[in-house]
Amino acid sequence: MRQCYFILLGMFASLPAMALTFQTRLENIEWKVEGDKFECRLIQPITDFGSGAFVRRAGEQAVFRLNAYNSMLGEGSATLLAAAAPWQPGRGDIDLGPVRIGRGHVLFNSSQAQAGRLFRGLLEGRSPLVRHYSPAGGLSEVRLLPVKFRQAYGDYEACTTKLLAKNFEQVRQSQIGFPDGGIELDIKARTNLQVMLDYLKADPTVNHLILDGYSDNSGNRLTNRELSRRRALAVMNYFKESGMQESQMTLRFHGEQYPLVPNTSASNRAKNRRVSVRMERVPEPGKAAPSASVASLGTAS
Template sequence: MKKTIITLLLCVFVSQANAGIRQYGADLEHANWQLTNNSRLECTLSHQIPNYGEAKFYSTASRKMNMEFELDMMRLPDTYSLAEVRSVAPNWRPGKNGRTIANMKLHKQFAPSLPKKVAWNMLNELEQGMNPTFYYNDWYSDNDLISVGISTAKFNRAYQEFIGCVGNLLNYNFDDISYTVLNYQFGGDSLTKSSKKRLTMIAEYLTLDQNLALVLIDGYTDSYGGRNDNLKISNRRANTIREHFVKSGIDPSRIEAKGYGEKRHIAANNTVIGRAQNRRVVIRMEQP
């Protein structure tokens, strides 16, 4: 029923026979696309909509390609409803047919968003010179229709920068490395090959994310050797990792390192595999 009402109102809008329509969109003079986040952790392509808010496409560091669109309204929805998302031809392309892209849910007091497939679809429409436009009933007046247009003007240059940023995102994120166990070869401070690779990933992430509150480094050993010696070894291992991060440019005040020796075994010490698991450094990261 709601979709039927929106479609009927949309037809009225196209014929411009209804005076109860409020239109929002940036004209050629005020159209402004910007790459507001440009890092290996997040890329954000933003477009200001005068007197309404901001349209944002963003992608974040992850093992899987991701993309999302958000319509950041100055005045958030006051009730649940649907908005129809259409691709509309600009005035300079008369006769070009538009099409419906998706329906977007509007939740009370939340900025609405659209998932990856729809977001990429909208970007493709913009690249082709079309204007994605949102139509929905005003939640303060059921007789009024809101139209919010995203302008294609001045889009392509910022879009190319955005695509370059997305292609340079890390292929892992905070959740992938927030709790990491590094293992050592027997009888020394040499990390295993896989742990060296993991350490490089963590150091790279820490140089990029300056918002991490604290990095905790805990060192452990197996039960071979004397307890005092093992305590010293575990402290040395933990502090070696700390020094590695500091040399990578991480603020020393963000890092705490401590050795626990033979304490807190996670496996039996009577097997080669168990002892290898106990020879470890655990890295924990906390966000504010």
């Protein structure tokens, strides 16, 4: 009897003292999948707190995000864990490292590596757990449960197959190369332009392109200027053939001016033979600028 007493005492001593825990009751657990071509989200609402969500943007891997209605955690460092379930004896929690709790509704975004390990943990029956201590509020924990996860994960994976290849920040400015010195678009150039075109078709708020043509310094200035113009025209024609209007594009050409790298070698000169393509959101006359919800799909400058 005395031995059992010390065993129980040891178990309770290992538990966090006076921890305030936020989690949804087992019978009310749900996972929701939301998304479009720009972003997929796998969300578990957390009663009286907010939600935990895996968020994957186009062109990126997922991160884990903790959202709060009104944060009671306070700012500062917290620990992210893939916690073992009580019914998994002998399995310890996996410490995934620190996260920084901030202000606002989104308390933190994990790293992509942390999110990947949380996914694996959930598939093994583990719980994402955020543990935070503050001198004012003591120890607080926010826990998601793995109940019903596998089905929702399958739906989330299906969503990610429909994501665009890149998000706005990744695609908003691209360099289309002409490494062989000509004016024709090669396979790599057409592939890069198609990625941009796919984004343009998906996001009608991006409605203008600026095309800047360049050359190396191999020829005389007049020849180089004409080469840079014809390269920019080749890119413009690609977009026109795909349905864009010429009025949606601004074409400029600069010859050998503004090299990316010094024209001191063959490889450097190849890099300078290019067209820079920049996407922009230009409000139409009489219309307001895109709303914050649309602009959040990518930050323009």
